[in-house]
Amino acid sequence: xxxxxxxxxxxxxxxxxxxxxxxxxxxxxxxxxxxxxxxxxxxxxxxxxxxxxxxxxxxxxxxxxxxxxxxxxxxxxxxxxxxxxxxxxxxxxxxxxxxxxxxxxxxxxxxxxxxxxxxxxxxxxxxxxxxxxxxxxxxxxxxx
Numbered sequence: 001x002x003x004x005x006x007x008x009x010x011x012x013x014x015x016x017x018x019x020x021x022x023x024x025x026x027x028x029x030x031x032x033x034x035x036x037x038x039x040x041x042x043x044x045x046x047x048x049x050x051x052x053x054x055x056x057x058x059x060x061x062x063x064x065x066x067x068x069x070x071x072x073x074x075x076x077x078x079x080x081x082x083x084x085x086x087x088x089x090x091x092x093x094x095x096x097x098x099x100x101x102x103x104x105x106x107x108x109x110x111x112x113x114x115x116x117x118x119x120x121x122x123x124x125x126x127x128x129x130x131x132x133x134x135x136x137x138x139x140x141x142x143x144x
Contacts (some may be wrong), residue, residue, distance in 0.1 A: 039142045040076070040128040041098045043105075045090040045121045045135075052086030074100025076131070076140075090121065098125060 003031045062080040069078050077094040095101040105123055131140040 025026055032136050036127045039097065040096040040140070041095050041101055042132060043093040043095060043101050044124045044126065045093070047090050047117050047119050048118075048122070049086075049119060053082065053089060054086060055082055057120075058082045058089050074102070074104070075129075077133075094128060094131060101125065106111055 013024060058080060066080075069075055074096045075093060076096055079092045080089070081092060082089045092103065095104075100122075114141060129142045
């Protein structure tokens, strides 16, 4: 009886403490970007093609160039994408700050990819105040 009461008390304590520990252990992202408030951004780069491209073509192009993005300062994540009709493709980038992103998308970068794909990229910047990263099991939040 005493053991059962102790077990119940332990379960109740774990039910209260465990969620608090999870929330407190989630890392916050604070990049060194005081000019712009160190706010994460998502950048969607889009190439609009005159005719459809295939998923295989995008996969091969991505495989050839993906190594360029490994350990790139400020880049948290990159996904390659293709629209269902094959008329648009590109990348979705999560950057720790807009300044890091803008430093990457130089005139030379735009020229290189315009020449490679035959069409200029459209670049759209989006605010990203919170990122749920299920791969790493964490939530990343911009500072207020």
